[in-house]
Amino acid sequence: MSEQVKQVAIEEFQQAKVLARDAVRSAAYLYPLKGIVYFFTHRSLWKPLAEKLVPTLSLGLGVTLFMFTVTYVPQAAVLTLVNGPLAIVTTILLVLSEASTIFNVLSKNFLIDDALIDTFDGTLVSRGCTQLVSTERQIKSSSDPIGRLGKIAKKPFAKFTPQAIIRYFLYLPLNMIPIVGTVLFVILQGRRFGPNAHARYFQLKQMKKQEKEEYIDRRKAAYTSFGVPAVLLELVPIAGIFFSFTNTVGAALWAADLEKGQSSTESESTTAPNLRNQAELAKKAE
Template sequence: MSDEPNRVAERDSTNTQGQGQGRSRGRIADSVQARAQEVLKEDYDHASTLVGDAARSRAYLYPLKGILYFATHRSLWKPLLSRIGPYALLSVSVVTGMFVFTYVPQFAVLVLFNGPLAVFTTVLLILNESSTIINMISRTYLLQDAILDTFDGTLVARGSDNIVREGRQLQPGSDPMQKLGKVLKSPFERFSPKALIRYIMYLPLNFIPVVGTVLFVLIQARGRGQIVHGRWSESQRREWLKKHTGPYTAFGLVATALELIPFASMFFTFTNSVGAALWAADIETKGTSMTDSTAPTLRETAKKAE
């Protein structure tokens, strides 16, 4: 009899503790949910800003403008024509080798994640891998000088000689390509180990059906737009990239998608360089940024950097 009140008290104490723990867990869950909603809102707002900036800048149109401009200016064809043979051999060798030796093992992995879609996602993955290998080899050893001549030749054709003079000598003449002289500073960097590591690090995104492949291309595309300001200093490019991430990514996304097309990658590599030069020339000529705000000219910015 005397133990009964003690047992009742223990039950009441246990119930009270349980209720307290339940309320504590509820507060933690509410806090986590609130934080998650806050993060989602911030990411959504950031993404909306990037999309808005990209839409206003119309940067995604410049790779297409590059195709039209390249097709109508025969003088810009010379660097491309001089590299067609070696590049075609490289492309056929890489793409064929990748499909022969890597399709089956990669399909075996992707089918676990993508199911029937693995047939298509494996093809996209291999094309992406092949494109990266081809670009890495060709841009480093085969096309770098030709792409630079095309980029600078387009700037000269658009009357932006002052941009080109910051990195190479110019000769008198009417033909844009014939005016190009000795290169004093190349704006293009060789394929760096850092870029290769970044590529490998994000490669598993392709295991996610469709969306993962799109995200992978988006990540790879972000840095492509930096070619637009290839003749700026590293600090200047970095500052502009921070302010204009949306336009850069929009340009890079379209450019990257075009260069993923098998056997046409070389052509689009050159037309993308033309598009980048057209964009740089427009920014210099109009003196405006990519989102319609005031921006310094290349020359003024260079003076400030000094």
């Protein structure tokens, strides 16, 4: 039995090491930061946020204050039993996570879903991926990326499902494990967040369910590495609304780079046969 346990532990460690290596190589964790820089240096992308700023900030402030007023003390009392002095920090992170989840459910379902779609599509247009965006919405003539966005065919962002809420609360007990538990909680949240950030990209690519699942599975390490810093940014009280938009920009920048990489690969795959054909024709001519 002990040998079997040891073997399983070794296999899990090796798998974790491979995933960590793939995550680092993907550099996907940089895109939330790139999204911040790109958003603040491209004023044309500010319009969707500006239109929703006041009601969304009010919602975020209200949810955060309510959660700290009602839930901080009882949760801190429970976590103190297992975390000791660290309970102050772990409880803050826990309440912020809870407030962020509630805020995301409300805002993305009722306030900013259209604005996030426009931000994602506008970023793709600004990066020269107009043809990709045109598969799901009209593109108008304008020098402003947001101004070029016409009528949208259908919305890609799925409503927050009961399964997602249940899964979230199943993860909550992890915060009772000092430090390690909180880290695992954020990682698990990030693993879910990553693929969700590309929901619009999958729709623009017109991927079917199985194709999308296979695509995500091949890049699960990259999506987790994108999701972890993105989740941490959106945990920031009130400012999380800004980071919802910058994360969307970062996801769109990543999608644009994936598209360019794919186009480059396709170009190389078609160029090579052409070169071979030219070489054969030259031999025949000789």
